[in-house]
Amino acid sequence: AQKVTQTQTSISVVEKTTVTMDCVYETRDSSYFLFWYKQTASGEIVFLIRQDSYKKENATVGHYSLNFQKPKSSIGLIITATQIEDSAVYFCAMREGGGYKVVFGSGTRLLVSP
Amino acid sequence: EAAVTQSPRNKVAVTGGKVTLSCNQTNNHNNMYWYRQDTGHGLRLIHYSYGAGSTEKGDIPDGYKASRPSQENFSLILELATPSQTSVYFCASGVRDSNYAEQFFGPGTRLTVL
Numbered sequence: 001a002q003k004v005t006q007t008q009t010s011i012s013v014v015e016k017t018t019v020t021m022d023c024v025y026e027t028r029d030s031s032y033f034l035f036w037y038k039q040t041a042s043g044e045i046v047f048l049i050r051q052d053s054y055k056k057e058n059a060t061v062g063h064y065s066l067n068f069q070k071p072k073s074s075i076g077l078i079i080t081a082t083q084i085e086d087s088a089v090y091f092c093a094m095r096e097g098g099g100y101k102v103v104f105g106s107g108t109r110l111l112v113s114p
Numbered sequence: 115e116a117a118v119t120q121s122p123r124n125k126v127a128v129t130g131g132k133v134t135l136s137c138n139q140t141n142n143h144n145n146m147y148w149y150r151q152d153t154g155h156g157l158r159l160i161h162y163s164y165g166a167g168s169t170e171k172g173d174i175p176d177g178y179k180a181s182r183p184s185q186e187n188f189s190l191i192l193e194l195a196t197p198s199q200t201s202v203y204f205c206a207s208g209v210r211d212s213n214y215a216e217q218f219f220g221p222g223t224r225l226t227v228l
Contacts, residue, residue, distance in 0.1 A: 006156075033215045045157075045204065045219040052215075091156060095215060100145050100164045101172065102208070102217060106156035 002027055004094050006105035013082055013112055020067070021077045021108045023092030031097030034075045036064070039089040039107070048090075051075055053097070079110075087112045117141045118220040120205050126226045133192040135223050137205030145208045146188040147217065148172075148180060150201040157204065163188055164210070195227045 003026040013019045025034065034051045049061045051068050059066045067076035079086055092105040118139045127133045139146065144165050149157040159172030161180035169180040177199060179191040192199055202224050208217040 035216055037217075037219075043202070043222050045206075047216040047218070050216055093157075093217075100162055100170070100210065101159065102147065102162075102206075103159065103173070104149070104157040106154060 002094055002096060002101065002103040004092050004103050004105040006092055006108050008108045010109040010111065013110070015082055015084055015112050015114055017082055018078065018080045019082055019110065021079075021090055021092075021110070023075050023077070023105055025073050025075065025092070025094045027073075027094065027096055029096040029098070033095045033097070034066075034068070035093040035095075035102075036066070036075075036077045037091045037093060037104075039091065041088070045091075049077070082110075082112045084112050084114065086110060118205060118207055118218050120203075120220040120223050122223060123221065124224045126228065127192075127195045128228055129196060131195050133195050133199075133225065133227075135190040135192075135203055135205075135225070137188045137190075137220055138186050139188075139205075139207040139218070139220075140186065141207050141218060142185065143207035143209050143218070144185070145210060145217075146182065147206040147208070148178075148188070148190045149204045149206065150174070150199075151204060151222075152201050160190065160203075197227045199225065200227045201225060 032053045036048045089107045095102045147162045148160045163182040181189045205220040206217040
């Protein structure tokens with residue numbers, strides 16, 4: 001069965017620094033998609049970045065990048081040059097390649113302070 | 115304009131009453147999902163659908179029914195609401211195609227069952 005685990009409940013950083021959020025997953029499928037979503041203080045949930053299991057290169061979008069370690073079933077989110085507006089809850093999620101079901105982790109709250 | 119909308123945005127219900135949460139999407143996506151969000155649990159999948167007329171059980175379907183009468187609409191039904199169903203409910207849509215695998219979320223519905 002699919003499972004996604006985020007062990008970091010909350011992280012606090014000073015702006016302009018780099019932060020890494022951890023996520024590990026479990027799947028029996030050889031093909032799967034991994035996602036990171038951001039939930040803002042208003043409750044809005046938006047898609048940030050995606051990693052396809054068959055791609056060896058780490059995905060990068062703006063100041064978000066991923067650290068995909070397939071042998072460890074790990075997909076870390078790296079935010080460089082953090083900004084105050086990066087303060088939010090970040091969710092890791094997974095969908096198996098042939099399926100419709102998407103499973104989320106419990107989220108990591110990021111607080112970026114001046 | 116918003117592509118996934120939910121109604122109502124807030125709802126107060128009485129124990130034992132029937133509650134229907136509605137979701138509409140204009141993305142023309144095949145897949146639609148209902149999640150609930152509770153502190154410490156992140157987003158948990160209740161029901162999902164891969165097209166009009168289909169509904170599938172997610173990870174926590176007990177006490178909930180779903181209905182997908184059309185491509186655009188997906189409803190979540192609580193036949194006999196209980197206080198434990200007090201939560202924030204999110205609807206999402208997505209495609210199955212691997213090039214567009216992410217989900218798009220609605221703004222959420224806050225449900226309180228007294």
